[in-house]
Amino acid sequence: MKEILLKTATTESVIRCGEGVFAEYAPRLADEQLFIVTDSNVFAYYRYRLWETFGEFVPIYIIPAGERSKNIRYLTAILKEMLKSGMKRNCTVVAFGGGVVGDIAGLAASLYMRGVKLVQVPTTLLAQVDSSVGGKTAIDFEGVKNAIGAFYQPREVIADPAFFETLTEREVRCGWGEIIKTSALNGEIYDLLVKNTDKFADKDFLSGIIAMCIEHKARVVEADEKETTGLRKTLNLGHTTGHALELYYRKKSHGEYVLIGMYYELYIAMKKGVCDKNYAASLIGLIKKIVNKIPSYPDIAEACKLAAYDKKNSDSRISVIVPAQIGRTEEIKLGMDEYVSLVKECSETLRRAYGI
Ligand SMILES: NC(=O)c1ccc[n+]([C@@H]2O[C@H](COP(=O)([O-])OP(=O)(O)OC[C@H]3O[C@@H](n4cnc5c(N)ncnc54)[C@H](O)[C@@H]3O)[C@@H](O)[C@H]2O)c1
Structure with a gap:
């Protein structure tokens, strides 16, 4: 306990x-x-x-x-x-x-x-x-x-x-979405997940991870209870795109959309030179433990326009919280056109790779 x-x-x-x-x-x-x-x-x-x-x-x-x-x-x-x-x-x-x-x-x-x-x-x-x-x-x-x-x-x-x-399996995957998101915010959780990918179904391992995620969130909330300094915003990593896809398609669980959103946003982070390739590849490895095939979407431009309503946006630009280095994130702000074009590019790359 x-x-x-x-x-x-x-x-x-x-x-x-x-x-x-x-x-x-x-x-x-x-x-x-x-x-x-x-x-x-x-x-x-x-x-x-x-x-x-x-x-x-x-x-x-x-x-x-x-x-x-x-x-x-x-x-x-x-x-x-x-x-x-x-x-x-x-x-x-x-x-x-x-x-x-x-x-x-x-x-x-x-x-x-x-x-x-x-x-x-x-x-x-x-x-x-x-x-x-x-x-x-x-x-x-x-x-x-x-x-x-x-x-x-x-x-x-x-x-x-x-x-x-x-x-249900779906609800378990949903929770794992938020755990993997937290690993992009907290180096200790990241290290533990990367070293123990074979233990994701182990009860004791999961118990320990839950405690670490709660501890992480508790410290963030103590520092920024009402989202005034921006720190609490980091908990929203993956959610800008994930939430837009969830609102538009409504097929998968919230946590799975967070992971799909995180994947698309990692693509943006790499294109913008914010996140290095090796770290991104390692996070993608974790994402794929839960969502095996990241989908491409032919009408993703429409879906992503819903990101305009994201509460992190403080002006007309789209705010995306992305992993930068282990345990460190950055906020990227993009005009709608650039955001949609990068997300579309990522979707196209996926379609060519997997034909889905
Ligand atoms: N307040 C916050 O900070 C915060 C953060 C993230 C999400 N949320 C909100 O949380 C909600 C999603 O939560 P959720 O994913 O737990 O969804 P949920 O509460 O709808 O639960 C998912 C499903 O699991 C069932 N369920 C719950 N416990 C069960 C159990 N032990 N065994 C079998 N079935 C069980 C529920 O009946 C439901 O059908 C959303 O409304 C979201 O907005 C709030």
Whole structure:
């Protein structure tokens, strides 16, 4: 078990991660007035675990599984149910699920009676290495992802890899996308991954990597909680192109698009002379452990225009965070035409190489 502290100006979060931490630390919470938020899939798998841990009468709100539930209707429904269940100012909201549950339950906790205690129990790999840490909460609104939200740090995160037993392959790949992204930000994680590519499926190895990714994110969030200095932006590596492709094609998981985005952006970094060939090749090796064939897209120019909406852009140029050297990134700003033309060039190169 690893315990990581995340201190910001307003809160101190304790993050506990490792096999068995749920059994060890969650039952303690049963003494508090609890309100559990989960989703339909997670509830189907873990209802008995929840009842056993928190008691059969604990109030639980279950949203339908999937991103489409991260909306104002379910946010209101959760808040209504909290009122109806008599939740007091000192109650604790437990977000038990993946990033969708974490984001909406976190926002509900930040709003209810001007903010009540929040505990995140992330049950997906993505939520453990990324979304449960750092205090970003949100819902999608009017078709805009994460349009309404708040920075609201959980008091506690309980990240137990035992929940991965029931995860689909796709969700596991999704989480690995964020892990490999983090390796481009942190030299120690990079070295460990490069030296142990045969251990990606090993539980103990994964547990150690999760703790390192959480530690990395915690230090970044401590230094730049609200994305004011630019450091937190680095966590968005691969996301400019990855997110545009995800919005346009919607076929693969978020993490896979992050890796595909990272590949295309490595091409940009090499063309711009920011990243040397050997380091890029080594990162591509890691990417391909998860996404075997990087796709080319005939209409990628259209897809990439969506990068104009990326929140990292501060003017009309497209901001891309790219790996520069081991453990160091750079921000490249490109005009839309140049950005689209480089991405198209990369796609063409892929098409010629693989015929896909
Ligand atoms: N707040 C942040 O900093 C942050 C960072 C990254 C992503 N996010 C958000 O996170 C969300 C994506 O998170 P996600 O990938 O965890 O998606 P998710 O919450 O939709 O979970 C993915 C799927 O896995 C199922 N699931 C969850 N735990 C399971 C388990 N243990 N066993 C079996 N099935 C399980 C869910 O029901 C769902 O069908 C997005 O809304 C994204 O915007 C937030």
